[in-house]
Amino acid sequence: MSGGDMSAEKETVKSVYFKGFHGYVIEGDEKYLYEAYGESRKILEEGITELTMIGLHHEVLAQIFESEHISPSEEIFEKSADYCKEWMAPFEVKLQSYRALVDELNQKNEQLEKEIESRKEIQRELSDSKAYFQSLIENAQDIITVVDYKGVIQFASPSTEHILGYPHQKLIGKNAFQFIHHEDVNKVKHVFYDIRSNGEMARTVVFRFRHNNGEWRYLESIAKNIPSSREGSIIVINSRDITNRRKRMQNLKEHRAKLTEAQQIAKVGSWEWSLHEENRSHMEWSDEMYRIYGMVPGKDKCSYDIFVNHIYPSDRRRVKAVLDAALRNKSTFSIEHRIVRSDNEVRTLLGRGQVLTDENEKITKMIGTVQDITEQKEKEVRLRQYSEQLRKLSERAERTREEERIRIARTIHDELGQMLTVLKMDVSMMSGKVTKKLPEDLTDYYEEQSEKISERIDTIIKSVQRITTELRPEVLDDLGLIEALQWQGREFAKRTGLDIQFKTNINKTDFLREDIATTLYRIFQEAMHNVIRHADATSVKIELQKIQDNLLLMVDDDGVGINRDQMEARSAYGIIGMRERARFLGGDVYIEGKENEGTRVTVRIPMEKE
Incomplete structure (x- = not known):
């Protein structure tokens, strides 16, 4: 059927429906509906489809209600639907097949759309994947x-x-x-x-x-x-x-070779102790570590048990205690101990190490080094022996020097002093006899000269007394240490104008050995000389105390104060001498200084030599 014929047929159907529906709605007679459906059935057989007829049916029904301004009642709709259903009965099977076909086509269409979308998605993924792998390859x-x-x-x-x-x-x-x-x-x-x-x-x-x-x-x-x-x-x-990697490996190999050489020269071996739960005995040693223990690298095995078994028996418990403390505190450690090498030679080692942990503070390993210090320890022993011999030699020299001072002082006092006294007496006697025999004009001159000679002899006698006192003060031997310190303090006060105060808790010092009294006196002299030369002080407090089995001598000034550099200077011979003298008797010298507040020298001498 052409497009023009189809339009004419639609208008005919609409006219038939309108006439039937209008008569039914206005007059209420169902014959109008019957006639309308009958005529439309004839038209349907001439080529118009069922769907078109149904559409025209509803279109005309709506026009009638709108044109007549009639509100459609439920009864009218039901009657119209019944006639339409009766009218459609012969075509119901056909219509249902159309519907099934349409549903099937719709389902296939949906499946096709889904398949098309899936293929598009796969295509997009393939495209993205291609771009991704292309980017990977390019970069x-x-x-x-x-x-x-x-x-x-x-x-x-x-x-x-x-x-x-x-x-x-x-x-x-x-x-x-x-x-x-x-x-x-x-x-x-x-x-x-x-x-x-x-x-x-x-x-x-x-x-x-x-x-x-x-x-x-x-x-x-x-x-x-x-x-x-x-x-x-x-x-x-x-x-x-891998060029850079090979270079790094080569550099690492060279560094390891240099480290091995350096360890061999320094006799330092390194080790690493793995502390994983599955194997807590595993250790790794450097080549020098093997050599220190008298073992062969690459041939002999190493482990924690082997490490412990080589420790000298009497040192073993102490070493294990140090290692256990380091593990417990996750700290470093340092210890000297002996080992028994595989050839039974005993060596002394200095071990150092530390505990390593992971990010959770869980212990993973312990690393460390050992240095063979056997020769060094032997040198230290020899050095201590030499030092002790030198100390004894110095002590003997000092004692000999003090004895020589005493001998010289006594010789000068006994011989030269007496000779000068006799000489003065002879000059006086000679002056009296000669003046009687000389002319009167020469007597005054002779007496004047005799007085000058006597004065010179007195000066010499005083010099002899001063020299003998400096060599060995008689007061130290005659009256003891307390009087000697007091006398020496007064002498320093006369020469310098210092305000010197002395106090002690000791009544007598006759119980002191001669070497202790002499040492304290000489250290006191040196301390006072340092005050006069360097302190720029105005007063000095001297205190001698006996505390338990020790004698303490304190010299405290109010000067500029000594500093550490001055105390430790290699040219501080006076301080070195004081300390050596005290050390001969097992004592000590402590020096404290505060800037612009003064210096305190404290000497401790044990009553019995330590």
Whole structure:
């Protein structure tokens, strides 16, 4: 049916429906509906579809209600629906088949749409995946190369350019072996042919490859045979530039060699004790560690038990206690101990170490070093022996010097003093006898000269007394230490104008040995000389105390105060001398100074030599 005929038929159907519905609605007679459906059935048989007829039915019914301004009642709709259903009965089966077909077509259409969307999604994923892998290939630190069975390059990834300097397209078609170092090419060919003849087995090889700038770069390559690809039989090679890694390994090897050499020279070995739960006995030793213990590196085994068993028996408990404390406190440690080497030689070691933990503060290992200090300890023993011998020699020299001072002082006092006294008496007697026999004009001159000679003799006698006192004050021998200190203090006060105060809790010092009294007196003299020379003081307090079995002598001034550099200066011979004198008797000298507040010298001498 043409488009024009279809429009005419629709208008005819609408006219029939309108007449039938209008009569039914206005007059309420169902014959109008019966006639309308009957005529429309005839028209339906002439070519108009059921769906079109139903649409026209509803369209006309709506026009009637709108034109007549009639509100459709439920009864009218029901009656109209009944007639329409009766009218459609002969075509119901056909209509249902149409509906089933439409539903099936709709389902297939939905499935087709879903399949199309799924294919689009797969296409997008393939596109993204392609872009992703293309990006990986272009930016990878590895080189991906495909060669045929002759070694001709079929593909080279873009990373070839920034790793080896070659534009990847320019390598295609060239034989890969021409770029390999002549010393490595046979090794690489052997691996290549082995891969080619052994199916899909992968092999690894390291070789040198010429960079575009002429340098040789070390490559580590993994190659695999793909015998059946779209391009035919090929070998896929993944290569990584390990030049810098090899340099670092070489540097590490050199550093280890230098460390081993340094450890051997210094006789220092290093160790590492793994503290994992599964094997707490495992240790790693450096080569020098093996040599220190008299063992052979690479031949003898090492472990914590071996380490402990080599410790000298009487030192073993102490060493284990130090290690246990370090583990408990997660701290460092240092200890000297002896070992018994494999050849039964006893050596002395200095061990140091520390405990290492992970991010959770869990102990993972202990590391440390041992240094063979046997020769050093032997030298220390000899040095102590020499020092003791020197101390005894110095003590003997000081004692001899003091004895010589006493002898000289007594000789001068006894002999020279007496001779000067006799000389003065002789001059006086001679002056009296001579003046009686001389003329009167010479008597005055002779008496004047005699007086001058007597005065000179008195001066000499005083000098002799002063010298003998400085060599060995008589008051020290005659009256004791307290009177000697007081007398010496007064003498210093006369010469310097210092305000010197003295106090003691001792009544008498006749119980003191001569060497103790002499030592305290000489240290006191040196301390006072230092005050006069360096302190710029106005007053000095001197105190002698007996506390338990020790004598304490304190000299406290109010001067500028000595500092540490001055106390420890190598040129501070006076301080060194005081300390040596005290040390001869098992005593000590302590010096404290505060800037602009003064200096205190404290001497401790035990009553019985320590």
